[in-house]
Amino acid sequence: MGRDDLTIGCHLSSSKGYLAMAQQALALGGNTFQFFTRNPRGGRAKDIDPVDVTAFHEFCAENGIERILAHAPYTLNPCSAKEETREFARITLADDMMRMESTPGQLYNMHPGSATGQPLDTAIAQITDALNQCMLKGGSTTVLLETMAGKGSEVGGGFEELAAIIAGVNEQERMGVCLDTCHVWEAGYDIVDDLDGVLEEFDRTIGLDRLRAIHLNDSKNPRSAHKDRHERIGEGHIGFAALAAIVNHPKLQGIPFFLETPQEDLQGYAEEIARLREAYENASE
Numbered sequence: 279m280g281r282d283d284l285t286i287g288c289h290l291s292s293s294k295g296y297l298a299m300a301q302q303a304l305a306l307g308g309n310t311f312q313f314f315t316r317n318p319r320g321g322r323a324k325d326i327d328p329v330d331v332t333a334f335h336e337f338c339a340e341n342g343i344e345r346i347l348a349h350a351p352y353t354l355n356p357c358s359a360k361e362e363t364r365e366f367a368r369i370t371l372a373d374d375m376m377r378m379e380s381t382p383g384q385l386y387n388m389h390p391g392s393a394t395g396q397p398l399d400t401a402i403a404q405i406t407d408a409l410n411q412c413m414l415k416g417g418s419t420t421v422l423l424e425t426m427a428g429k430g431s432e433v434g435g436g437f438e439e440l441a442a443i444i445a446g447v448n449e450q451e452r453m454g455v456c457l458d459t460c461h462v463w464e465a466g467y468d469i470v471d472d473l474d475g476v477l478e479e480f481d482r483t484i485g486l487d488r489l490r491a492i493h494l495n496d497s498k499n500p501r502s503a504h505k506d507r508h509e510r511i512g513e514g515h516i517g518f519a520a521l522a523a524i525v526n527h528p529k530l531q532g533i534p535f536f537l538e539t540p541q542e543d544l545q546g547y548a549e550e551i552a553r554l555r556e557a558y559e560n561a562s563e
């Protein structure tokens with residue numbers, strides 16, 4: 279079939295810098311990775327080391343790493359009922375947008391936020407406003423909104439909510455979506471028995487051209503659980519076959535895949551990457 283190589287990797291710690299992450303990704307059999315831009319609970323980010331970034335870019339060019347995915351701290355809530363929480367989200371987002379320019383043209387994923395008792399349309403307007411204030415004019419980063427499990431008052435459990443946020447953003451061409459398989463499953467989308475139907479619905483509401491990254495996770499829960507509990511690939515309610523079908527789906531070719539599965543050590547990721555690569559290569563023959 280002559281398909282391109284699978285782009286796959288996992289979430290890595292950013293504590294040792296960019297070059298260390300790229301080396302780690304390669305050592306695990308991956309060719310991409312995800313990382314938090316700062317402590318996942320928020321707070322100040324470490325200064326970016328220009329020597330590290332230069333070495334990282336050289337290493338990526340030599341080793342075929344083209345795509346990386348930054349993840350915003352998950353405590354960021356641009357649609358909180360509290361103004362000080364919204365303000366903190368905007369300050370963090372703006373700072374992250376500046377930092378992302380040291381790795382130009384990459385992807386930045388964020389959870390849309392939790393409405394915390396506010397009406398949905400208020401929350402959506404606040405998220406849109408935050409993006410319009412924080413995305414850099416002439417910037418090169420594509421911002422991805424992650425599909426959520428619909429836990430509590432989370433925004434983004436339904437595709438139409440993500441579409442509504444994107445519709446209000448000025449920088450339309452730099453907005454995309456990251457689909458998390460555990461989250462969409464727990465939000466109620468049947469990616470096990472009706473993957474084609476789910477992708478058609480995604481295409482109708484958001485547009486498949488906006489799908490720029492996939493978080494590949496199994497789920498500890500049955501469909502529509504709205505709990506957001508990741509499981510290792512093949513050990514949960516989604517199962518290996520359905521996740522392999524996602525990696526192999528003709529409409530999802532070229533999209534990078536990122537594992538965020540619970541592991542005791544990084545070797546667990548290496549095993550999952552190898553298994554998924556094998557499923558991809560077998561389907562290519």
Ligand code: FE
Pocket residue numbers: 349389424
């Ligand atoms: Fe996430």
Ligand code: FE
Pocket residue numbers: 424458493538
């Ligand atoms: Fe995720």
Ligand code: ZN
Pocket residue numbers: 458460461506507508
């Ligand atoms: Zn999750």
